[in-house]
Amino acid sequence: MDARSRPRRAEVVGTGLIGGSLALALRAAGWHVTGSDRDPATARRARDLGVVDAVGEDPDAELTFVAVPVGAVADAAGAALERGGVVTDVGSVKAPVVAAVGHPRFVGGHPMAGTEALGVDGARADLFDGAAWVLTPDDRTDPEALMLVHQVVRSLGAEVLTLSPADHDRLVATVSHVPHLAAATLMGVAAGRAEEHAALLRLAAGGFRDMTRIAAGDPGIWIDICRDNRDAILEVFDTLLDSMATMRDVVAGGDAEGLRSRLGAAQRARRSLPTGAPAPELLAEVRVRVADQPGELAAVTTLATAMGINVFDIEVAHAAEQTGGMLILVVAEGSATELCAALADSGRRASAHPLGEGK
């Protein structure tokens, strides 16, 4: 067989909704995907459904996605790293996992899509199309490993955001974990009052349904998340409790202007929530000379994400005549100058070069 016709090989550990969707998306992109699951029947079902090519482990896998519950990621990632290749995961909590795995070929990841535990039967090849996907490299991460995961994730249609593991955990506590706990609490309060009056839940219109929808999800995954992201969740939860107590006092005090200003700020913020992937736009390359030391790629991509700049692609050009290398980031043309300036501020030499229309 000619090497170029041989498909790239990936492995998926855990063939539930996320793992199954990953396998489908990778196969659609031409990869050979081997899948396994703690429950052998689930893996066999994934094969029977055409979600994976084969059941088991693949010592030749270039990339392994660990798609198991947060509490089981470290062990599964460790085993996959022993088999070789680059390993990433999809868990909702990153700092403890990244610390526990601690390996240059491991890149923490978290696609922000499909948290409902629907199993392999809900798997869809397009689940990640337009979704945000966080990668959390640290100082130990091999730049080649980060680039590989970035490129593959981008090829599945996701938008990559690079964050430190700790930043990731704080941000998802705010937009996912605490909202889930708040939705469940609100649903619990309403259910308690429904026992006093049978009509209550029949009055629940669209707004209430929207707010409590996520409370219908499987409690199982939240036990792990609340244990593994406990500190960040508590910090955000306390902020929310303080803010709710203030809102209560505004209502109690009949402070119409205070209420209007709070509700108006929330309205503006909600209306300006980014929706889906950014529109196609002119792209530019930002070339930045990086020192030949671990963590440079992570530092540069994390800086871009912190500035709200989407990195569409990453490449490294090694120059033979000198140490270090040239890192090439593809970003929106309108952000390129700003990114160069920030990179210069951080002591790195950077330049921007228009690419024309892309994406």
Place this chain on the structure above:
Amino acid sequence: MDARSRPRRAEVVGTGLIGGSLALALRAAGWHVTGSDRDPATARRARDLGVVDAVGEDPDAELTFVAVPVGAVADAAGAALERGGVVTDVGSVKAPVVAAVGHPRFVGGHPMAGTEALGVDGARADLFDGAAWVLTPDDRTDPEALMLVHQVVRSLGAEVLTLSPADHDRLVATVSHVPHLAAATLMGVAAGRAEEHAALLRLAAGGFRDMTRIAAGDPGIWIDICRDNRDAILEVFDTLLDSMATMRDVVAGGDAEGLRSRLGAAQRARRSLPTGAPAPELLAEVRVRVADQPGELAAVTTLATAMGINVFDIEVAHAAEQTGGMLILVVAEGSATELCAALADSGRRASAHPLGEGK
């Protein structure tokens, strides 16, 4: 003109989204609808769009719907009552309005649909189809007025729930007002943290979007609601705050079983939320002899709602030979016996009679 071919006449005060949708639905059912608005241009636009037949007031209106902000209902209802006919409103708070109007021909009402202030251009004839619509009669309410409003509201496709004004206010505080304030607070916390990290709101996936959707609504109406339903809102808000503080402690204490039980209860409650209108079912008449005194009809329909029993239709048959009358409630056949028993417990004579398939 032959009396039978003459259309029934209704008036709508306030031709925004709700008033405009009411006018469209009434016109579709053959009514002649006159509309007015605090802003004359809005009323003219309603006429130009074919939402109302005429602009102004209609002294011959059999029924007037007051569809203005909560704070303006009492004055508008008082003026409409002076013109004659039965008057109802659509405000989100009932106890202060019903107390302020205090008239036998006024029936407080609240359709649980379309709170977004989109104006007359968003009006739809089917807005109330399958929606819950609360009526809040009290001891003063003329039974004929209650029956008229019940029948007209039913004819627009809504499901009528009869509650005391105070019960209504407590229940909507739980399923609407406090959830709105909580959504706005959550959005505010996230927006505050977004200032620290540009990536935060790009991580907001479906659950967060669902939970905060209602916060995108116009703050204006909530100022009135928070003033007029202050006590019920504070009572529910305090329950929610207590419950959130407990949830926080469960997470802080690493109490996996406590967390599982709370999230599990919320999951079950959310999954069992009633959806839309009940399926067609066999109907029965419940005939109940009522004393000839005010409040009897309100008491009987409120009792049915408190039992979770949907009243599809109401009629009163006056027997010539005796005082009082026979009230006929059309309910699901499966609920008829239970309702009769409860009516008997309340000292009323009642009997059930199957009607066959209905609705």
